[in-house]
Amino acid sequence: MEIKKKDIRALTKEQLRNFFVEQGDKAFRGNQVYEWLWQKSAHDFDAMTNISKETRKMLEDNFVINHIRVDQMQRSSDGTIKNAVRLHDGLVVESVLIPTETRTTACVSSQVGCSLDCRFCATARLKRMRNLNPDEIYDQVVAIDNESRLYFDRPLSNIVFMGMGEPLMNYNNVLKAIDKITSPEGLGMSPKRIVVSTSGVPKIIKKMADEEVKFGLAVSLHSAIDEVRTSIMPFNATFPLKDLREALEYWYSKTKNRITYEYVVWKGINDTQEAADALVKFCKFAPSKVNIIEYNPIDNGEFQQAPNSAIEMYQNTLERNGITVTIRRSRGKDIDAACGQLANKS
Numbered sequence: 001m002e003i004k005k006k007d008i009r010a011l012t013k014e015q016l017r018n019f020f021v022e023q024g025d026k027a028f029r030g031n032q033v034y035e036w037l038w039q040k041s042a043h044d045f046d047a048m049t050n051i052s053k054e055t056r057k058m059l060e061d062n063f064v065i066n067h068i069r070v071d072q073m074q075r076s077s078d079g080t081i082k083n084a085v086r087l088h089d090g091l092v093v094e095s096v097l098i099p100t101e102t103r104t105t106a107c108v109s110s111q112v113g114c115s116l117d118c119r120f121c122a123t124a125r126l127k128r129m130r131n132l133n134p135d136e137i138y139d140q141v142v143a144i145d146n147e148s149r150l151y152f153d154r155p156l157s158n159i160v161f162m163g164m165g166e167p168l169m170n171y172n173n174v175l176k177a178i179d180k181i182t183s184p185e186g187l188g189m190s191p192k193r194i195v196v197s198t199s200g201v202p203k204i205i206k207k208m209a210d211e212e213v214k215f216g217l218a219v220s221l222h223s224a225i226d227e228v229r230t231s232i233m234p235f236n237a238t239f240p241l242k243d244l245r246e247a248l249e250y251w252y253s254k255t256k257n258r259i260t261y262e263y264v265v266w267k268g269i270n271d272t273q274e275a276a277d278a279l280v281k282f283c284k285f286a287p288s289k290v291n292i293i294e295y296n297p298i299d300n301g302e303f304q305q306a307p308n309s310a311i312e313m314y315q316n317t318l319e320r321n322g323i324t325v326t327i328r329r330s331r332g333k334d335i336d337a338a339c340g341q342l343a344n345k346s
């Protein structure tokens with residue numbers, strides 16, 4: 001009978017060290033293999049050149065390395081790159097590299113499909129198939145770091161969890177991936193360059209505050225009026241604004257970090273002065289920044305980007321109340337790589 005081999009990257013460093021001791025080898029061998037697996041992103045045991053042939057064979061007999069594979073890479077006319085990433089079980093997620101003059105940002109996925117049901121988002125139509133493992137999240141970042149070095153001659157500078165999925169519905173694995181990304185044994189990136197974007201899961205926001213995480217938080221708000229928000233983001237009925245606001249107050253009291261909100265202004269949905277006033281009222285309790293993002297159409301016109309006059313109204317209202325505003329133009333639209341467009345179309 002064939003023994004089912006274990007995924008070696010599911011082991012912690014300590015477990016790997018113990019494994020070697022149990023095999024009658026030195027614990028230090030575990031460190032060497034761990035370095036190959038994470039820092040050097042080895043795809044197979046034969047790449048581990050400072051490990052003896054016999055040991056490599058023994059590892060091969062016991063374990064697999066479930067590495068992702070970039071199946072397809074598309075480049076947009078604006079330089080944005082989208083990767084279709086195949087996982088070991090054949091499922092596919094997407095990740096995006098967004099270059100600007102000064103930064104290269106990786107936009108990574110945390111779930112196959114999504115747990116949530118935002119009506120304006122293409123990923124929501126895929127439903128949630130499964131959570132990504134920490135190594136599958138980490139590998140997306142490594143793939144984009146390599147592409148950044150290759151095509152832009154510089155390492156990756158920032159990471160946003162704004163790809164497919166709701167990161168706070170896969171919090172433990174996202175946290176483990178961030179630990180690897182920020183650890184000197186992984187990529188050694190600063191957590192200050194990482195932003196986790198959420199539609200708002202109050203319980204987990206509080207947990208993050210308690211754990212004093214060092215990465216940034218962005219909240220996809222889109223409306224500060226319960227009735228409106230529930231109509232476009234139905235899960236808001238389960239996690240109403242009152243609970244979200246309370247969790248954010250807790251987050252701010254613990255971290256003293258500015259809160260970023262993402263916000264799309266749609267015609268006939270949230271383009272009124274009343275909606276802008278509600279947004280000010282919602283976020284005034286702490287230093288805040290609102291990113292107004294362009295709508296990327298995904299359907300036959302149910303949602304439409306509001307005219308510039310409505311965006312200006314928001315901008316004026318927010319600035320008058322001391323809230324920082326940025327207006328974000330979409331990137332990579334021609335290859336369906338922009339916010340909310342990731343749906344494994346190609």
Ligand code: SAH
Nearest residue numbers: 121162166197198199220262295296339340
């Ligand atoms: N689930 C997380 C991260 C993924 S979505 C979250 O909700 O934050 C990343 C961002 O894209 C969110 O702000 C989301 O609301 C926004 N978005 C989704 N669909 C969009 C679309 N069609 N056009 C513009 N932004 C969209």
